[in-house]
Amino acid sequence: MWWSIPLIAIIGLTFYGCPSQQNLSSSGDAAQKVYVAPGEHDEFYGMFSGGYSGQMPVYGLPSGRHLYTIPVFSQAPVNGYGYNEETKPMLMTSHGYIPWDDAHHPEGSQTDGELDGRWVFINANNTPRIARIDLTNFQTAEIIEIPNSAGNHASSFVTVNTEYVSAATRFSIPMDENLENMDVPISSYADNFKGTISFIKVGDEGEMSVDFQILVPGFNYDLSHAGKGPSEDWAFFTSYNSEQAHTLLERNASRNDKDFIAAINWRKAADLVAEGAGEDIPGEHYRNYMDHSEQRAKSELIETVRVLDPSEHPGIIYYLPTPKSPHGVDVDPTGRYIVAGGKLSSVLPVHSFEKIQQAIENEDYEGEIDGIPVLNYESIVQAEVENAGIGTLHTEFDGNGYAYTTAFISSEIVKWSLETFEVVDRIDTYYSPGHLMIPGGDTRNPDGKYLVALNKITKDRYLPTGPELFHSAQLIDISGDKMELLLDFPTDGEPHYAQGIRADLVIENQIKFYELEENNHPDVTKTEGDARVERDGNDVHVYITSIRSHFTPDNIEGVKVGDTVYFHLTNIEQDWDVPHGFAVMGAQTAELLVMPGETRTLVWNPKKVGVFPFYCTDFCSALHQEMQGYVRVSPEDSDVEISYRTGTQSE
Amino acid sequence: MKTKEKIIMAVAALLLGLVFTVPIWTIDMDAPQYPEGIGMKISINKIEGKNKNDLQNINGLNHYIGMQEINPGSIPELKIMPWIFLFLIVSGVGIALWGNRTALLIWIILFVLFAIAGLVDFYLWSYDYGHNLSDDAAIKVPGMTYQPPLIGTKQLLNITASSWPGVGFYISLVSMGLASYAFWTSKQSS
Numbered sequence: 081m082w083w084s085i086p087l088i089a090i091i092g093l094t095f096y097g098c099p100s101q102q103n104l105s106s107s108g109d110a111a112q113k114v115y116v117a118p119g120e121h122d123e124f125y126g127m128f129s130g131g132y133s134g135q136m137p138v139y140g141l142p143s144g145r146h147l148y149t150i151p152v153f154s155q156a157p158v159n160g161y162g163y164n165e166e167t168k169p170m171l172m173t174s175h176g177y178i179p180w181d182d183a184h185h186p187e188g189s190q191t192d193g194e195l196d197g198r199w200v201f202i203n204a205n206n207t208p209r210i211a212r213i214d215l216t217n218f219q220t221a222e223i224i225e226i227p228n229s230a231g232n233h234a235s236s237f238v239t240v241n242t243e244y245v246s247a248a249t250r251f252s253i254p255m256d257e258n259l260e261n262m263d264v265p266i267s268s269y270a271d272n273f274k275g276t277i278s279f280i281k282v283g284d285e286g287e288m289s290v291d292f293q294i295l296v297p298g299f300n301y302d303l304s305h306a307g308k309g310p311s312e313d314w315a316f317f318t319s320y321n322s323e324q325a326h327t328l329l330e331r332n333a334s335r336n337d338k339d340f341i342a343a344i345n346w347r348k349a350a351d352l353v354a355e356g357a358g359e360d361i362p363g364e365h366y367r368n369y370m371d372h373s374e375q376r377a378k379s380e381l382i383e384t385v386r387v388l389d390p391s392e393h394p395g396i397i398y399y400l401p402t403p404k405s406p407h408g409v410d411v412d413p414t415g416r417y418i419v420a421g422g423k424l425s426s427v428l429p430v431h432s433f434e435k436i437q438q439a440i441e442n443e444d445y446e447g448e449i450d451g452i453p454v455l456n457y458e459s460i461v462q463a464e465v466e467n468a469g470i471g472t473l474h475t476e477f478d479g480n481g482y483a484y485t486t487a488f489i490s491s492e493i494v495k496w497s498l499e500t501f502e503v504v505d506r507i508d509t510y511y512s513p514g515h516l517m518i519p520g521g522d523t524r525n526p527d528g529k530y531l532v533a534l535n536k537i538t539k540d541r542y543l544p545t546g547p548e549l550f551h552s553a554q555l556i557d558i559s560g561d562k563m564e565l566l567l568d569f570p571t572d573g574e575p576h577y578a579q580g581i582r583a584d585l586v587i588e589n590q591i592k593f594y595e596l597e598e599n600n601h602p603d604v605t606k607t608e609g610d611a612r613v614e615r616d617g618n619d620v621h622v623y624i625t626s627i628r629s630h631f632t633p634d635n636i637e638g639v640k641v642g643d644t645v646y647f648h649l650t651n652i653e654q655d656w657d658v659p660h661g662f663a664v665m666g667a668q669t670a671e672l673l674v675m676p677g678e679t680r681t682l683v684w685n686p687k688k689v690g691v692f693p694f695y696c697t698d699f700c701s702a703l704h705q706e707m708q709g710y711v712r713v714s715p716e717d718s719d720v721e722i723s724y725r726t727g728t729q730s731e
Numbered sequence: 732m733k734t735k736e737k738i739i740m741a742v743a744a745l746l747l748g749l750v751f752t753v754p755i756w757t758i759d760m761d762a763p764q765y766p767e768g769i770g771m772k773i774s775i776n777k778i779e780g781k782n783k784n785d786l787q788n789i790n791g792l793n794h795y796i797g798m799q800e801i802n803p804g805s806i807p808e809l810k811i812m813p814w815i816f817l818f819l820i821v822s823g824v825g826i827a828l829w830g831n832r833t834a835l836l837i838w839i840i841l842f843v844l845f846a847i848a849g850l851v852d853f854y855l856w857s858y859d860y861g862h863n864l865s866d867d868a869a870i871k872v873p874g875m876t877y878q879p880p881l882i883g884t885k886q887l888l889n890i891t892a893s894s895w896p897g898v899g900f901y902i903s904l905v906s907m908g909l910a911s912y913a914f915w916t917s918k919q920s921s
């Protein structure tokens with residue numbers, strides 16, 4: 081539509097609502113609803129994506145307390161993740177070590193279509209990967225790279241029993257017959273550029289493997305959700321840029337009246353693959369995982385990947401025409417309706433799974449693209465929700481027959497009925513929501529109590545912090561007929577999607593510390609008696625322990641300029657919440673923060689002669705300030721022998 | 732002693748077998764940093780933490796005030812006490828079979844003496860740990876000692892220490908009571 085661009089430009093610059101118009105219940109009521117008394121716990125864990133922080137901040141809901149930030153795709157100097165030798169392999173890719181990524185969509189593992197509290201998956205958009213977070217220790221347990229992909233945005237959504245996690249190409253790229261990236265003119269997009277949609281299998285212990293990839297036309301695959309109930313064998317992926325533009329997409333990819341949702345029968349595709357269908361092609365990618373016994377990450381290179389060409393396997397993928405560059409695709413709790421956020425559309429289209437099945441049966445197609453049948457829009461659409469706001473992006477559900485959709489441009493959340501497909505309520509947000517989250521709101525069984533709006537623009541909501549602001553989130557009570565704003569809180573990074581998980585599903589599996597006797601790290605030091613320093617050529621290995629309030633050894637001599645010193649620090653505490661840190665002057669890396677029973681390694685290349693202090697960086701005890709040591713560094717040609725000690729004070 | 736009294740006496744003696752399985756005394760420590768609690772369970776043959784690593788953590792805390800490490804392996808009482816109880820069980824069962832009142836009385840008196848000796852020993856043990864502190868201690872509070880109460884609750888710096896009999900102690904009391912009852916009724920019937 082010709083008027084879309086000016087309309088968006090005008091409305092995009094206008095922010096709806098100001099604090100005086102807020103639909104806030106009397107502030108006393110609201111305060112009471114989010115008040116979690118000191119020492120009390122929140123009802124839900126909110127696992128938020130960190131966006132460009134690459135991490136996963138964790139908030140308590142309804143209080144909005146920031147509980148922790150899980151390091152995932154980015155180095156975390158706060159604890160040495162991605163800096164120390166044990167966690168560096170987690171960030172290994174076929175491009176080498178990568179210290180940062182853009183984390184978008186957390187999705188909790190499900191059993192029978194409900195959150196089960198075992199893991200949370202999250203995707204890296206920039207260098208395509210999926211991470212699995214272990215909720216027993218809130219640490220990244222595994223990261224798998226997605227080969228033959230670019231811009232892994234339609235990820236990491238799970239099927240009803242976590243059989244698969246999804247991945248897809250937001251940015252199509254030129255691919256040869258082996259799906260290798262090609263050195264071709266960008267203007268050859270229409271001829272050479274392709275996309276892939278990947279299904280990553282999840283094992284019983286959570287281990288991930290790329291089971292198969294489906295080769296698809298070179299559009300931008302944007303978001304995804306698996307079906308449930310009647311549609312549980314299917315997964316849905318929105319796409320835009322069916323125009324196949326490769327420059328100035330804001331204009332050139334907004335021309336078509338309709339783009340597509342790819343409906344994929346993943347069960348059928350998986351069965352075909354199990355029977356040997358598809359082709360194994362070279363597709364080098366890394367799988368990095370935490371070896372729990374050795375307490376360190378390991379990388380393995382996987383050489384090939386199985387690819388299905390849909391033109392050879394009819395019935396695994398269909399295109400559902402959907403208005404105007406759809407963004408989110410969300411399946412209601414019954415699995416009957418597929419809601420697309422038509423971000424440039426004036427209506428919110430809702431497809432019917434039953435009608436889709438009928439159209440497939442009747443071969444009610446309006447065309448075909450690269451062997452993929454395009455169903456007839458009129459035959460599959462259940463309803464078009466009118467007046468659902470401008471710039472509709474994402475929808476979640478309360479389990480009581482209502483859907484809630486974010487409207488970015490009109491900066492509001494719109495509540496509508498899944499029976500009448502009419503809007504019943506709306507509430508302003510501050511400002512411009514992207515995703516929204518209802519705990520369990522994309523599962524078979526939502527907890528329809530709270531809704532969190534994850535806004536993209538903050539402006540005047542909090543005390544100003546210069547040009548760069550945290551994003552704002554609003555907690556909204558959805559338990560009544562009218563939505564009520566309860567709480568406004570800033571969030572770290574740029575939260576995209578989030579998951580709300582009932583706390584009781586997670587609490588009982590918490591690990592408080594690691595058992596020292598189960599630590600099989602090759603460089604572990606289990607007792608102070610085993611602490612030692614060994615020279616191996618120019619490498620010096622310091623096997624060092626920490627316990628309140630000293631290191632063993634804490635006086636080390638015999639290190640020389642030009643050596644590479646490995647401090648293998650084992651925290652031999654066996655108690656909850658007694659980490660010890662480690663930092664040495666001049667180390668060109670982050671500190672170590674070592675949990676009880678854990679071993680972590682810091683590499684130090686001393687460049688100057690002298691005596692250099694090291695110390696515990698975590699205020700561990702009353703005598704924390706005394707928790708220090710010295711390393712003497714002698715000239716390269718010195719003949720000072722390695723020696724070490726603790727507690728022998730010269731008089 | 733009639734059959735009934737003999738049976739009661741046998742039960743009294745055999746009941747002591749349970750003492751091998753439960754703590755005879757407990758020391759709980761309550762501190763701001765330990766909302767989940769920390770403590771020790773003292774049995775006749777071992778000292779354990781209430782939670783898996785409590786003993787290690789208590790020793791870790793105690794090293795700041797220069798207290799000796801509590802090392803169950805080097806406490807002779809834990810080796811002697813099982814034999815005392817074994818003796819009480821075997822001799823008690825023997826007396827039940829024999830039916831001799833005088834022997835029963837001696838058994839009861841011995842038991843009571845053992846119990847008193849045990850409590851005295853426990854007091855001396857805790858006195859030694861609480862007073863015999865290393866000169867190298869990091870935290871030295873003039874005049875402060877760290878003996879936990881024999882029974883009851885006491886504030887020791889940031890820690891509220893509570894010392895109470897454990898299930899094993901009560902079992903011993905019941906055993907003692909049953910033996911005394913057997914002695915008493917056999918007296919009346921004779």
